[in-house]
Amino acid sequence: MTAPFPKPPSSRAGYTLPVFACAGAIAALRHLHDDPPSPQSVTLDLITPAQTAEIPIEQVARLGPTTALAITRSDPGDNLDLxxxxxxxxxxxxxQRGSGVGKQDSPLPAITLEGGEGLGRQVNAENxxxxxxxxxxxxxxxLEPLLRPGEVIGVTIVLPEGRSLATRTSNAAFGVVEGLSLLGTSGISQPLSAPGQLEDFRAALRQKSATHSALVFCLGENGLDLASKLGIDPGCxxxxxxxxxxxxVEAGMQGVESIxxxxxxxxxxxxxxGIFHTHHHVADGRQEIFAxxxxxxxxxxxxxxxxxxxxTAEAALKYLQTLDADTGSDWVGRVYGAIAQTIDQRSSVYIRTHCDRPVRVGSILFGRDRQIIAKSELGSAILSQVLLS
Incomplete structure (x- = not known):
């Protein structure tokens, strides 16, 4: 008898960069308070999700009478994360030192957050x-619960390797330059590319397809953030x-009507x-598709x-935008409208080919400024279905 194909092991989740930055800030503040003087780890509230996490502190030291530095190291779990x-x-x-007696009025906010070397700047948001x-x-x-009455602190996050790592990301395409960003909508870093995590995604899709006939596929955090701002129902x-x-294909097999x-x-x-695994290590083809x-x-x-x-695709988009501005044409609308329509058609055919199910597929494409560039006709129709009322 043939043994069943083994199920891939469950992927180990880790934490996002904001969690480590926060843990270090807690450790540095406690060090300044001598409470304890040199914490080996700190426990913090992730807020989203509603759970705590214990994060190791690699080093902590005073830099002066009122300044301390703590160092943590990123652990994104079983994720192919640079x-x-x-x-x-x-x-x-x-x-500003607190009085230790009661709340003290101050013209300064209790906590200011700054970015140091390696933490990127948002060129579309006044740097x-x-x-x-x-x-x-x-x-x-x-941090606020740890402040002494009347105390005012400044927190600066430095990513020593951030500038070099950023050259291997698409951050610049989203208007973040000279470093990495503290991005994310959760403290948990879900494995997005690690072997075995596809089963986790399938399970989540099955759960949502049980209550929604239309689903919205977001590739990453930027899409999730923009979807939330547009008022798309998070349940789908x-x-x-x-x-x-x-x-x-999984959506088709689960009877989803629209994507x-x-x-x-x-x-x-x-x-x-026709590239349906979009990691650049697998295939690219953007220049050829665009041209x-x-x-x-x-x-x-x-x-x-x-x-x-x-x-880059962003450079090609800018070329068309400049051409439109100079000539009064609408190449962006014509080209991206055609690309969106092709995406819809090829995706629908892909589903039918692999599971013989008819599924309406629409698409919405946005740029680095998180502004929508194009909506296919079906994309606009499905969007109206998934907005919160």
Whole structure:
């Protein structure tokens, strides 16, 4: 008798960068308070989800009478994450001593958050440090209870390897330069690319498909964040990472009627070329896909050649936007409209080919500024179904 194929082992989740930055800040503040003088680990409230985590502290030391530094190291779990083991420095400075008696009025906020070397800047937000909403909530929520009455502190997060690591990410495509970002909507780092995690994604999809006939596929954190801001029902949102092909088929097998593909244009356009695992280690093809759709739309050959020579999808988009501004044309609308339609068609055919189920697929593509570039006709229709009333 043939033995059943073994089920892949469950993937180990880790923590996102904001958690380690927060743990270090807690350790540094406690060190300044001598409570305890040199903590080996700290326990913090993740807030989202509602649970605690114990994070090892690698080193902690005073830098001066009112300043301390604590160092942690990133552990994203069983995730193919380039931040694994990268050090996070959390520097806390007591800017105003508390009276120790009662609440003291101060013109300063109780806690200010700053980005140091290796923590990126948001070029689309007046060069503010790339410390996003969850990270701010986490830091403030855990540090405020530790402040002595009237105390005011400044927290600076430094990622010594951040600038070099950022060159291997798509951060610049989302307007974050010179470093990494403290991004995420949760303290838990779910394995997105590790072997075996596809089963976890399938399980989540099955659960949501039991109560929703229309699902929204988000490739990553930026899509999840934008989906939330648009008012999309979180109950129908499925995070897919790069596993779009298997999850499209799974949705078909579960009887899902409609799927909205919601993602960054540089990732999602790969589906227009028949690439259904979108990790760049597997396949790319963005230049070819973009240039082909430009040619089909009638863009002059010289411009198609310029598009093909662009190193990134964002650069190609900017080229078309500049062309439109200079000539009064609408190449962005025409080309991206065609790409979105091709994504819909190829995705629907992919599902039917692998599980013989008819599923409506629509797509919405956004740029690095998190502004929507294109919606397919089906994408607009499905979006209206999944918005919270």
């Amino acid at each position: 931040t694994r083991n990268t050090p996070i420095w959390s520097i806390v400075e007591i800017q 503010q440090p790339a410390i996003y909403a969850y990270a701010r909530t986490l830091l403030l929520g855990n 949102v499925v995070k897919t990472a790069n596993w779009l092909g298997p999850l499209l 909205l593909l919601f993602g960054y244009h540089g990732k999602l356009m790969k589906l227009a070329g 082909a759709h430009c040619a089909i739309a009638g863009l002059p050959t010289a411009d198609v050649q310029q598009i093909f020579a662009c190193e």
